[in-house]
Amino acid sequence: MSSSGVSPWELEVAYGYFVAMFAVRQEELEPDPDFISVLKIEIPVQFSQEFFDWFGFRRWDKIKSLFKEMKRRRGSRKAIKLQLIFAGSPSVTFVADAMDKGLYDNSIEKIDFVLELLPYHLGPGRLPANTTDVSYRYDGDARRWRFGSATADGAEYEFKGEGWKKVS
Numbered sequence: 001m002s003s004s005g006v007s008p009w010e011l012e013v014a015y016g017y018f019v020a021m022f023a024v025r026q027e028e029l030e031p032d033p034d035f036i037s038v039l040k041i042e043i044p045v046q047f048s049q050e051f052f053d054w055f056g057f058r059r060w061d062k063i064k065s066l067f068k069e070m071k072r073r074r075g076s077r078k079a080i081k082l083q084l085i086f087a088g089s090p091s092v093t094f095v096a097d098a099m100d101k102g103l104y105d106n107s108i109e110k111i112d113f114v115l116e117l118l119p120y121h122l123g124p125g126r127l128p129a130n131t132t133d134v135s136y137r138y139d140g141d142a143r144r145w146r147f148g149s150a151t152a153d154g155a156e157y158e159f160k161g162e163g164w165k166k167v168s
Contacts, residue, residue: 005036071105082097095148127152128152135150
């Protein structure tokens with residue numbers, strides 16, 4: 001768990017939820033000039049139904065409540081950036097950073113909804129060959145998580161329209 005601009009109380013609560021299931025290392029991040037606070041949590045388990053069954057939906061709901069409370073405490077604008085990184089092949093990252101509290105809260109609530117789409121999203125022929133990382137961004141207009149980027153063979157791809165476009 002890495003952070004910048006996060007209160008000791010918030011870190012302690014997050015630590016308490018995760019340490020019951022994982023070994024947790026806490027690190028300080030360099031401040032991000034675009035955000036008051038940044039919280040990056042690397043979860044050493046694949047994003048899947050098995051994760052939620054093992055981790056527990058009750059604990060997950062408490063974590064979501066913490067993330068929403070962190071936004072509430074900071075108000076509007078780009079106050080907080082949350083990155084949840086799940087291990088796996090490929091690893092799956094969610095980035096929640098909406099300025100609007102309602103959109104931010106909605107993005108947090110809908111992370112687990114991506115489970116239903118994951119087999120389709122990560123299915124054969126859906127990603128660039130040899131993809132190691134996939135990230136999702138919340139689309140506030142459509143009110144849903146969408147592909148953001150992918151890394152494959154050391155190159156960065158963005159999802160545009162109906163397909164992946166190489167950007168580096």
